[in-house]
Amino acid sequence: MILLTGGAGYIASHTGVALALxxxxxxxxxxxxxxxxxxxxxxxxxxGLKPTLVQGDVRDAATLDALFARYxxxxxxxxxxxxxxxESVAEPALYYENNVSGSVTLIRAMQRAGxxxxxxxxxxxxxGNSDASPLPESAPLAPINPYGQSKLMVEYILRDVxxxxxxxxxxxxxxxxxxxxxxxxxxxxxxxGVPGNLMxxxxxxxxxxxxxxxVFGNDYPTPDGTGVRDYIHVMDLADGHLAALRYLQGDLTxxxxxxxNLGTGQxxxxxxxxxxxxxxxxxxxxxxxxxxxxxxxxxxYADPSLANRVLGWKAQRGLKEMCEDSWRWQHRNPMGxxxx
Ligand code: NAD
Ligand code: UDP
Numbered sequence: 001m002i003l004l005t006g007g008a009g010y011i012a013s014h015t016g017v018a019l020a021l022x023x024x025x026x027x028x029x030x031x032x033x034x035x036x037x038x039x040x041x042x043x044x045x046x047x048g049l050k051p052t053l054v055q056g057d058v059r060d061a062a063t064l065d066a067l068f069a070r071y072x073x074x075x076x077x078x079x080x081x082x083x084x085x086x087e088s089v090a091e092p093a094l095y096y097e098n099n100v101s102g103s104v105t106l107i108r109a110m111q112r113a114g115x116x117x118x119x120x121x122x123x124x125x126x127x128g129n130s131d132a133s134p135l136p137e138s139a140p141l142a143p144i145n146p147y148g149q150s151k152l153m154v155e156y157i158l159r160d161v162x163x164x165x166x167x168x169x170x171x172x173x174x175x176x177x178x179x180x181x182x183x184x185x186x187x188x189x190x191x192x193g194v195p196g197n198l199m200x201x202x203x204x205x206x207x208x209x210x211x212x213x214x215v216f217g218n219d220y221p222t223p224d225g226t227g228v229r230d231y232i233h234v235m236d237l238a239d240g241h242l243a244a245l246r247y248l249q250g251d252l253t254x255x256x257x258x259x260x261n262l263g264t265g266q267x268x269x270x271x272x273x274x275x276x277x278x279x280x281x282x283x284x285x286x287x288x289x290x291x292x293x294x295x296x297x298x299x300x301y302a303d304p305s306l307a308n309r310v311l312g313w314k315a316q317r318g319l320k321e322m323c324e325d326s327w328r329w330q331h332r333n334p335m336g337x338x339x340x
Contacts, residue, residue, distance in 0.1 A: 006080030020047030068113030075117035088147035099150035162257035176263035181329035188329030190336030217292035230301035263302025
């Protein structure tokens with residue numbers, strides 16, 4: 001049985017379904033600070049396996065001790081955390097408390113319970129301003145905001161824990177830009193308020209919730225002037241977690257802490273994404289060019305070859321699936337889970 005902290009969130013809910021379809025039961029721990037309980041019913045419906053829910057906070061040691069005492073947890077995928085870059089700049093202490101202290105509390109509880117396998121949701125933001133794409137894991141680590149700092153701090157803590165405890169097995173997965181939804185249209189990304197990320201914004205324009213997209217800058221040194229990112233389908237990401245868990249069960253021969261990029265290796269511009277969405281969904285996406293967004297980089301994308309080689313994992317889904325699945329989710333659930 002696997003524990004998914006933050007299990008009702010966007011990436012975790014898709015990972016739960018992938019676990020269920022692989023016959024692996026899981027427990028969801030979530031405080032619903034950025035998700036809703038209705039997600040669990042959808043996870044049940046899509047995965048065919050009823051998730052066990054523990055409503056609580058990953059920073060609460062007593063909750064974790066009770067959870068580990070009650071369920072036969074063999075491994076943990078630690079998704080729980082806050083992820084809004086702007087908010088992290090405004091409230092750094094909140095981010096360090098949730099993301100760093102929460103991780104330490106979890107690690108300590110795992111130590112008490114004798115659970116030694118952990119997959120951590122890290123992020124490409126650990127690379128900061130590096131302009132050396134495709135980015136290998138060895139690229140300089142220099143996050144430029146408290147959110148990215150919090151992810152890197154947890155990576156360092158886990159590296160030290162793994163070094164001190166050779167029987168621990170840790171994988172830090174550096175996600176690039178997760179997009180898309182489960183093919184059923186029942187699970188997807190449901191941001192609160194105005195979406196900060198490109199793909200949910202496009203989805204809300206397509207479904208009529210917003211009049212147009214603002215393209216943040218068209219004078220970057222990229223082929224069409226707009227920002228380039230490595231978008232990865234959320235179900236490919238989910239499969240990456242299964243691959244990491246399988247890898248951690250194997251013979252690691254002295255290498256018990258892996259840092260791995262999960263991306264496609266392909267850079268896509270904002271305008272390419274808009275065009276792909278229009279092509280694959282038939283929906284028009286009106287847009288205007290707006291000033292650059294503060295803190296944005298021109299271009300970054302992954303070198304995913306380590307994960308390809310070591311985890312035996314490779315992203316399978318392209319722009320077509322990303323756009324079609326986002327749209328299916330968005331138009332069947334125009335207001336997200338609020339309608340559930
Ligand atoms: P999400 O907000 O949808 O999911 C996070 C979940 O964790 C939510 O359900 C939230 O309620 C829960 N949570 C937060 N703090 C908690 C706490 N203290 N105790 C218990 N539950 C708590 O976000 P997501 O996009 O699914 O991201 C999951 C993880 O992946 C996060 O750690 C995020 O930083 C990381 N990540 C996300 C992206 C991205 O672009 N979505 C990219 C890189 C890394
Ligand atoms: N972007 C945009 N309009 C939006 C949201 C994002 O033009 O409403 C651009 C943004 O400037 C960047 C790309 O889309 O070049 C991806 O942005 P997102 O916030 O999704 O990911 P991140 O910048 O965190 O990688």
